[in-house]
Amino acid sequence: xxxxxxxxxxxxxxxxxxxxxxxxxxxxxxxxxxxxxxxxxxxxxxxxxxxxxxxxxxxxxxxxxxxxxxxxxxxxxxxxxxxxxxxxxxxxxxxxxxxxxxxxxxxxxxxxxxxxxxxxxxxxxxxxxxxxxxxxxxxxxxxxxxxxxxxxxxxxxxxxxxxxxxxxxxxxxxxxxxxxxxxxxxxxxxxxxxxxxxxxxxxxxxxxxxxxxxxxxxxxxxxxxxxxxxxxxxxxxxxxxxxxxxxxxxx
Numbered sequence: 001x002x003x004x005x006x007x008x009x010x011x012x013x014x015x016x017x018x019x020x021x022x023x024x025x026x027x028x029x030x031x032x033x034x035x036x037x038x039x040x041x042x043x044x045x046x047x048x049x050x051x052x053x054x055x056x057x058x059x060x061x062x063x064x065x066x067x068x069x070x071x072x073x074x075x076x077x078x079x080x081x082x083x084x085x086x087x088x089x090x091x092x093x094x095x096x097x098x099x100x101x102x103x104x105x106x107x108x109x110x111x112x113x114x115x116x117x118x119x120x121x122x123x124x125x126x127x128x129x130x131x132x133x134x135x136x137x138x139x140x141x142x143x144x145x146x147x148x149x150x151x152x153x154x155x156x157x158x159x160x161x162x163x164x165x166x167x168x169x170x171x172x173x174x175x176x177x178x179x180x181x182x183x184x185x186x187x188x189x190x191x192x193x194x195x196x197x198x199x200x201x202x203x204x205x206x207x208x209x210x211x212x213x214x215x216x217x218x219x220x221x222x223x224x225x226x227x228x229x230x231x232x233x234x235x236x237x238x239x240x241x242x243x244x245x246x247x248x249x250x251x
């Protein structure tokens with residue numbers, strides 16, 4: 001089985017490539033740094049020509065990037081056309097838990113467009129919606145800054161480590177295409193404000209935290225369960241507390 005990972009130079013793409021290589025899989029990791037540009041289409045058809053499986057972890061900008069729609073729409077069309085031409089047997093794409101509930105934000109609306117293009121492509125597919133990665137929360141909570149305070153919703157999240165997410169994605173990839181969404185998440189739910197408090201304590205950050213049920217998450221107001229996956233989500237085993245403790249010891 002020949003696997004092409006598109007977006008292989010990114011955080012998740014590089015982890016997935018390493019995970020698959022450790023498992024003895026034949027992997028072709030491609031990205032703009034290898035001359036494969038999903039947005040322009042340059043090098044895409046050649047990169048996917050012999051692939052049996054495509055793992056699409058392409059990304060553009062951040063959760064607040066208004067250019068994301070153009071990227072995911074055009075990159076999706078280019079990749080899916082090349083995958084169909086190559087006769088790809090499984091197209092797996094990485095998305096985000098709660099994408100369909102956060103479409104007021106430009107980034108998540110763009111991810112919904114990407115998902116819909118995949119569903120309509122006729123290719124055998126799996127869309128993996130992952131909970132937010134532990135590694136990104138330092139940046140996420142900093143966006144909630146309000147002077148010397150952080151203003152955060154007490155909404156629940158079930159974040160997952162990027163390492164565990166890559167392992168779960170690799171396992172899902174070797175199975176049959178689901179032609180559906182699979183969610184992956186960490187083992188436990190934690191409130192956003194509690195998670196932020198753990199980070200501030202661990203890093204000796206003096207800022208205080210104000211709990212505000214109306215505080216937006218990338219411009220979207222949250223209900224308590226907005227960011228949670230469904231009950232059938234595939235769960236990791238590493239808690240945020242344990243991951244943070246190990247990360248601080250390593251640092």
